Amino acid sequence: MPDADSRHGPLDPAPDAGWTDARPRMGFFTDTSVCIGCKACEVACKEWNDVPGSGLDLLGMSYDNTGALTANSWRHVAFVEQPRPAAPAAGALPGASAAAGPQFLGMPGARPPGRDTGAQTRSDFRWLMMSDVCKHCTHAACLDVCPTGSLFRTEFGTVVVQEDICNGCGYCISACPYGVIDQRRGDGRAWKCTLCYDRLGAGLTPACAQACPTESIQYGPLDELRERAAHRVATLHERGVPQARLYGHDPTDGVGGDGAFFLLLDEPEVYGLPPDPVVTTRDLPRMWKRAGLAALAMAAAAVAAFVGGSS
Amino acid sequence: MSAPHRPVGDRFRRYRTGRGGGEQLTVPPAEFTSYYGRPVLKPPVWKWDIAAYLFTGGLAAGSSLLAAGGQLTGRPALRRAGRVTSLAAVTASAYFLVNDLGRPARFHHMLRVAKPTSPMSVGTWILTVFGPAAGVAAVAEAAPWLPERGALGVGRRLLPGVGRAAGLVAAATAPALATYTGVLLADTAVPSWHEAYPELPAIFAGSALASGAGVGLLAAPCAQAGPARRMAVAGAALELWGAHRVETRLGLLSEPYRTGAPGRLLRAGRTLTAAGVLGALAGRRSRLLSGLSGAALLAASVATRFGIFHGGVASARDPKYTVVPQRARVDRRAAQG
Ligand code: SF4
Ligand code: SF4
Numbered sequence: 001m002p003d004a005d006s007r008h009g010p011l012d013p014a015p016d017a018g019w020t021d022a023r024p025r026m027g028f029f030t031d032t033s034v035c036i037g038c039k040a041c042e043v044a045c046k047e048w049n050d051v052p053g054s055g056l057d058l059l060g061m062s063y064d065n066t067g068a069l070t071a072n073s074w075r076h077v078a079f080v081e082q083p084r085p086a087a088p089a090a091g092a093l094p095g096a097s098a099a100a101g102p103q104f105l106g107m108p109g110a111r112p113p114g115r116d117t118g119a120q121t122r123s124d125f126r127w128l129m130m131s132d133v134c135k136h137c138t139h140a141a142c143l144d145v146c147p148t149g150s151l152f153r154t155e156f157g158t159v160v161v162q163e164d165i166c167n168g169c170g171y172c173i174s175a176c177p178y179g180v181i182d183q184r185r186g187d188g189r190a191w192k193c194t195l196c197y198d199r200l201g202a203g204l205t206p207a208c209a210q211a212c213p214t215e216s217i218q219y220g221p222l223d224e225l226r227e228r229a230a231h232r233v234a235t236l237h238e239r240g241v242p243q244a245r246l247y248g249h250d251p252t253d254g255v256g257g258d259g260a261f262f263l264l265l266d267e268p269e270v271y272g273l274p275p276d277p278v279v280t281t282r283d284l285p286r287m288w289k290r291a292g293l294a295a296l297a298m299a300a301a302a303v304a305a306f307v308g309g310s311s
Numbered sequence: 312m313s314a315p316h317r318p319v320g321d322r323f324r325r326y327r328t329g330r331g332g333g334e335q336l337t338v339p340p341a342e343f344t345s346y347y348g349r350p351v352l353k354p355p356v357w358k359w360d361i362a363a364y365l366f367t368g369g370l371a372a373g374s375s376l377l378a379a380g381g382q383l384t385g386r387p388a389l390r391r392a393g394r395v396t397s398l399a400a401v402t403a404s405a406y407f408l409v410n411d412l413g414r415p416a417r418f419h420h421m422l423r424v425a426k427p428t429s430p431m432s433v434g435t436w437i438l439t440v441f442g443p444a445a446g447v448a449a450v451a452e453a454a455p456w457l458p459e460r461g462a463l464g465v466g467r468r469l470l471p472g473v474g475r476a477a478g479l480v481a482a483a484t485a486p487a488l489a490t491y492t493g494v495l496l497a498d499t500a501v502p503s504w505h506e507a508y509p510e511l512p513a514i515f516a517g518s519a520l521a522s523g524a525g526v527g528l529l530a531a532p533c534a535q536a537g538p539a540r541r542m543a544v545a546g547a548a549l550e551l552w553g554a555h556r557v558e559t560r561l562g563l564l565s566e567p568y569r570t571g572a573p574g575r576l577l578r579a580g581r582t583l584t585a586a587g588v589l590g591a592l593a594g595r596r597s598r599l600l601s602g603l604s605g606a607a608l609l610a611a612s613v614a615t616r617f618g619i620f621h622g623g624v625a626s627a628r629d630p631k632y633t634v635v636p637q638r639a640r641v642d643r644r645a646a647q648g
Contacts, residue, residue, distance in 0.1 A: 007428075061347045068349060078346060145498060147432035148420040167420045168413020170356040171431050174499035174627070179352040188413020269634045272346030276637040280498050280505055281428050287494045287508045294493065294512035294549075295486035298376075301520055301545035302482075305538040306380035 008282045010251035013138050013259075017153035025157035026200060027259035028209065028217060029225035030131055031232055032271075033244060035216040037129035041075045042066060044211035048196065049074065052184075068272070069132055071184035074193040075208050078271050080128035130271050131208070131217055134159070134180045134193035135248055136259030139279040142172035142181050142192075150190075157222070158195040158259055166190050177255065177277035195259070222259060232263060241265070247273065254278030343638065345630040352500055354627040360411040362620035364404050365492050366522070366613050368438075369515055371400035372489035373523020373546070375445055379482030380538055381527075382475060389539065391452050392530030393523065394478060398449035401442050408438075430495040437491060441484040447477035489519035496623060502633055503557075503564045503626035507619075510553040510560075514619065517549025521584060522612035528591055528605030536601055540591045543608055547588045550615060551581060557619075563635055568622040576618030583611035 014022035045051065054072045059065050064079040136158045143151040143159050150165035151172060161172075161181070168188035172181050181192040196206035204210075209219035218225060229246055236244035243265050248258035254277050268275050345351070355361075378393025380386070409418045422439075426432040451474020457467035493512030496504040504511070520542050527539025554577055558568045568577055590604025626632040 080346070141500060144428040145431065147424070147426065147429045147435060148417075149424040149426070150420070165417075165420055165423070166414070167417035169421075169431060170411075170413065171429070171499075173353045174355045174357070174501050176353065177500040179350065179500075182353055183356045183413055190413075267344060269344045269351075269630075269638065270346065272349055272351060272630075274351050274633055274637050276641045277500075280500055283505070283508060284428060284494070284498055287430075287497050287512075290509050291487075291490040291494045291512040294490045294516040297513070297549065298372075298486045298489060298516040298520055301549070302376040302380060302542060305524075305541035305545060306384050308538070308541055 007144075007284070008139055008254075008256060008279060010256060011138065012157065013140075013153055013256075014155055014157040019153075019155045021155065022157070023155050025222045025259065026195070026220065027136060027157075027222040027225055027261070028133060028195070028206070028219055029229050029261060029263070030133070031216050031218065031229070031263045032128065032130040033232075033236060033241070033263055033265060034214045035077070035129040035131055036214055037063070037077055037079055037127070038213060039066075039077050040211040040213060041131050041208035041217055042073065042077060044207040045075045045193070046073075048199070048207035049194070051191075069134070069180050069182065069192070071182040071187075071191040074133065074191075076132045078128075078130045078132055080130075080266070080270055081125060082128065082266075082270075083125045128265055128271070130262065130264065131212075132271070132273070133208070133260050134195070135178055135255070135261075136193075136195055137178075137279065138251065138256030138258070139281070140255075141175040141177060141280045142190075144279070144281040144284075145171045145175040147171060154195075154197055154200075156195070156197075156200050158197065158200075160194045160197050161190055161192060163189055163191070175280055177274055177279065179274075225261075229261065229263060236263075254282070343631055343634045345634055349630060350628050351630045351633040352502075352627045355499070355501060355624055356413075357620075358411055359617075360407040362617045364407040364411070365515065365616040365620065367400045367404035367407060368492060369489050369519035369612060369616070370522045370526070370609070371397045371404060371441070371445060372485035373519040373521070373542075374400065374526045375441075375448070375478070375481040375485045375523075376520070377523045377527050377539065377542065378448065379478050381535070382478050384538070386531070386535040386538070388531040388535045389527050390478070392526055394445070394449040394452055394474075396526045396530075397445040397481065401438070401445050405438065405442060430491055430498050434488075434491045434495060437484060437487050441481055441488050444477045444481040444484065448474045448481055450474070451477065485519075486516065490516050496619070499623075501623045501627045502636065503561065503567045504619075504623035506561050506564045506636075507557045510556045511619070513549050514553035514557070514615065517546045517551070517553060518612045518615050520546025521550055521587070521608045522546075524591070525587065525605040525608030525612070528594075528601045528608070530605075533594075533596055533598060533601060539605075540595070543588055543591045543604070547584045547608075550584060550611075554581065554615065554619075557622075564626060564632060567625040567629075567632065568618070571625060573618045573620075573622035573625055576614045576621065580611045580614035580618055583607045583614060587611055 052072050059067050062079045062081055066073050066076045069076045140159045148165050148167055150162050154160055166189040170183055172190050181190050184191050199206055205219050209217040226249055233244050245264055247264050247268050248261035251257035374393040374396040378390050381389030381393055409415050421435045425436055451470040454467050454470035457463045490512040493515045497508035497511050524539045524543035524546055528536055558565050587604045587607035590600050594600025
C-alpha cells in the first residue's frame, strides 16, 4: 500500500507500488507537430489488442469520427480545424490565440481553398492533429479508487486493468481526470490503453508507436523521452513556432506527471484535454476528516435527541 | 440491464444538444474553448441505482440510530420501527449497489482487498459490518412470536439480548455508513462533487438523521416520538446548511446544483425538509400531522440525494465545468509567476 506521501509529488511509481525488480519507467511522447492524422495508431491498437469496433458512425463535426477515447478506442486522433494562421504574427504571445476554438471549415474541394475565388476570400486556418491516449499518470486516480484491485501498476510504471477481476463498478471512470477509462457497453467492464503490456514484457514497442509513420508517437524510457521532448520544443521555438509547449511532462503537476505526455501547438483544452488535472485522492485525507466530523455530529445529534426529555 | 448498443456518435451528440435548455443561468456563461463542445470527463456510468443507494443507505443508518435510542431509553415503538426499517433499507441498498455493477456476479471481488484510498472499498467493509448487525437486530424483534418451549424456546430467551448487542453494533457503525458516501462522490474528478467535498458528508449525515426521524414520526405514537422530533430538527439543520453551501459557495460549480432537474430536486428537498420539521414541531399531539411530516422528511431525503447525484453528473457532462475553473487556476498561477 502506498504511504501517505506518495499521493502527490514526483516519484517513480513502480518501486512505490512495491516492485523490488522494477524496470525503468516506460512511456509515450506524442509529438503532435508531426502528426498527419493518418490514424495508423488507432488501427494498429485495435488490431493488436483485439479491441471491438464501434460500428460505422459519422459524427458530423469534423474529420474526426472517433470522437474521444472510449472503451473501444484506446488511441484517438483528434482533428482541430482552426480559422487562424499556422504561424502567428510577430510578437503574438503563445496561447493568446486560444479564444476562438475549433470550427468546422467544410469539406475541401478539389483545389486548395481560395484558389478559384481569389486571395481575398481565402481564410487563414490550420489543422492540428493529436493522437490521444491514456496518460499512465504517476498518481493514477483510476488505480487509487478501484475497490477490487483490478487496476494495477506494472513493473514498467504503467497502469493496466485486469479484465478478469474488474466487476464494472465504474468508480475509475468517474475518477480519471482526463476522461480516459470507459465502460464497454454490453460487457460492463472498464477498458483502456495498457501501453501494450504484453508487448513490453517481450521487449517490443507498443503497436501504435510501431505503426506511426511520422514518429509522432515515440516510445521509450521516460527520462529519455523527456529529454528528447525538451529538445524538440527548443527547436520549434527557434524555428518560429512559439506556441509549441509540452503537456503532462512535469513531475510536479497535479498528477505527478504523465507516463504519456505530449507536445501541443495550442492550449490543452483546444484538444479536449483538461488544463490543470489533479489526482482526486490528493484531497482524500481532508475528505475523510470532513466525513469523520460529520459522523461525530450525527452521533452527537442522535444522543442529544434521546437524552433531551420525553416530549 | 445494459442499454442496447448505440453508435458512439449518438452518445456524444446527446451531450452537445442536451445543453442550453430554457433554464435561466445565474452565473454568466463562461468564455472557454473546448474540443467541439465535447465533455472532457466521462460522465459517471452510475445509474439511478446509486442515487437510490445513497438514500437507502442513509435511511438504514438513521433508523438504526433511532432504534438504538429507543432500545436504550425504553421506547419499544421506536426500537421496533427503527430496526425493521434499517434491515429493509440496508437490504435494498445492497441490492442497488450490486445491481449497478457492470458485472453484478463479480460483486465478491470487492472483498479481495481493503483499500483506504478507495471509498467504495471502505464502504463495502462498513456495509459488511452494518448489514448483518442490522439484520440480527431486526430478527430479534420476532422473539415474542416464538414458542415458549423446545429449541425455539431457547431462541426466544436468547434473541432479545443478542438483538440488543447487534442493535448497538449497527448504531455504532451507522454514522460511518451515512457519511462515507459523501467521500464516495467527492473522491472523483466530477467537478461539482469534488469541490463540494467539505459539505457532502454533512448533507448526507443530516439527510440520514432526518429520514430516520421520519420513520420514528410515522411509526411511533406521539408519547414516544419526542426524540424523533429533535432528530428531525438536527438533521434538517445539517442538511439545509450543507445544501445551501454547495449551492452558493462553489462559484461556477454551484450552477449545476441550482439549474435544471438537480436544481428542482434540491429546491423540492428544501421545501419538504422545512415542511417536515414544521409539521413535526407543530404535531406533538397529532398522530396524523406527525405521520405526514415523517413522510415529508423521507421524501425530502430522496429529493436531496437525487439532486446532489444529478448535479454532479451534469457538471461532468459539460466541458465548461472542467475547463473554466482549471483554466482560472492555471492563469492565477501564471500571474503569481
Ligand atoms: S489517464 Fe485516467 S485512466 Fe489513464 S492512468 Fe491516468 S487516471 Fe488512469
Ligand atoms: S470498474 Fe473495474 S477497474 Fe474500474 S474501479 Fe471498478 S472494479 Fe476497478
